[in-house]
Amino acid sequence: MSKVTSMRDAVAAIIHDGDVVAIEGFTHLICFAAGHEIIRQHRRDLTLARLTPDLIYDQMVAAGTARKLVFSWLGNPGVGGLHAIRRRVEDEDPAPLELEEYSHFGMVGRYTAGASNLPFFPLRSYFETDLPKANPLIRPIRSPYGDETVYAVPPLKPDVTVVHAQRADADGNTQMWGLLGCQKEAAFAADRVIVVVEELVSEDVIRADPNRTVIPGLIVDALVVEPWGAHPSYVQGAYDRDNRFYRDWDAISREAATTQAWLDEWVYAVSGRAEYVEKLGAERVASLRPAGAAPSGSVDYGIYR
């Protein structure tokens, strides 16, 4: 059964006010197209979970969609801070923002526990740090098999996880390559899953390389085909990270007024990703193409009957 739908319809049907939403992807495959559609549809009171809130949550927080962040690293990598989020945290401007903070491994463990239907995930981290004081949900736990103490983090089960990927078939069987982050764990942990892909392929393409399938259509509720849906993040083999935009955002986001003006121009005044890409312009788009191809060798699965 085809799950192919538009971004507008997917967000309207699947993401509701007050939801816990995870738009995952570690630097790679961050679905800005979904974030912008959530802004356009004026979702409110979301709890936004991500290891690295990145520019996408800075924009969504600036647009007033969120009341809380669950995260492990709050910055613009190699550039600096996330200013819209910092205004909410440091100055409560225009309103406070609730934070629930872990380490990367803690967040990965939370999704893993959520996906595996376990009551917690144990890890050897947090010893002698102030993180368990800052977040009392990080708790020491005694091993049932000896004297050792480790720390536990609770499961994270988002209402909705959004995953971007290179390709999927119409049923939502999804393949990706490059940095996998914790997209698989976040998807299996979620109640509802939206997959957004660069390319819709036939079932045969998926079945020809089953090791590359990260998310089965079984857990996918909607499939959106949205080329360039991850820009200014990137898609391995398709387009590069737009580091220029990541640097530009530092200046754009320093003042609330310039941040809102950017949202007006690039989110509210744009109907969807196709128009956004057109506005980006052919030159910028061409500059982000890989310098050349680096195909993997293919493997032989063999035929057995």
Add this chain to the structure above:
Amino acid sequence: MSEPLSPASAAAGAVGSAPAFTKSEMMIVAAARELAGQRVCFVGVGLPNIAVNLARLTVAPTLELVYESGAFGAKPARLPLSIGDPTIVTGATAAVSMFELFSFYLQGGLVDVGFLGAAQIDRFGNINSTVIGDYEHPRTRLPGSGGACEIAINARQVFVIMRQSKRSFVDRIDFRTSPGNLGGAANAARIRREEGWLGSGPSVVVTDMGIYHFDETGEMRLDSIHPGATLDQVRDTIGWKPKVAEPLAATPEPTAEELRLIRQELDPEGAYTK
């Protein structure tokens, strides 16, 4: 920060034909040299990124670069701005999920050196990268742990690279994000053993002024001072009275080849060296 140190102003080892270099370049070169002989290095965002890549091209050609984003054995063809850049995947030994990276590679004990930056550090190498001020009402909200907390606990040893200032080298850090030698070496060793940490804690801090190692009490000690820096400058940029090795070594200046690699291959836009 960006003014070049002319060879004439260098404190030691000045040679007439030596190239001029910046404090940042000296810091990156000194940090890279410390990686000689190491095998597996977990690379943090920012300055560690360029130092580790310089080491791979100079003193540590067999160094395996591990990025928390999931690349093992990365061979970046350009210096990545972020630690999740596509260039760390193309040509890498393995691209793995973050679960595998943190569980099997780091917590499994395969990482020799974790290379971290910091906003604040104390004399025992405890690190703050979370907040300046009170946690609930911070004056400055910093990025937070990322993977630093578990790297500090599970990497076999920790290297730190950061610029010196009274704001960053402090008597008391505002928040302990990543544990170092806690309140001193003896206690820290006992706690590490009892709690089953794999790491032995911080071993090197490289700044724009010099190179510090940790003495038997677990406290930072200036072992080498960079050309152009003076002991007065070192003391003026540290929030405690620093221990100084006797005799104090002089860090050799960057070589022409090290500078060429930084300026032409690793960071032609000067993103890290400004």
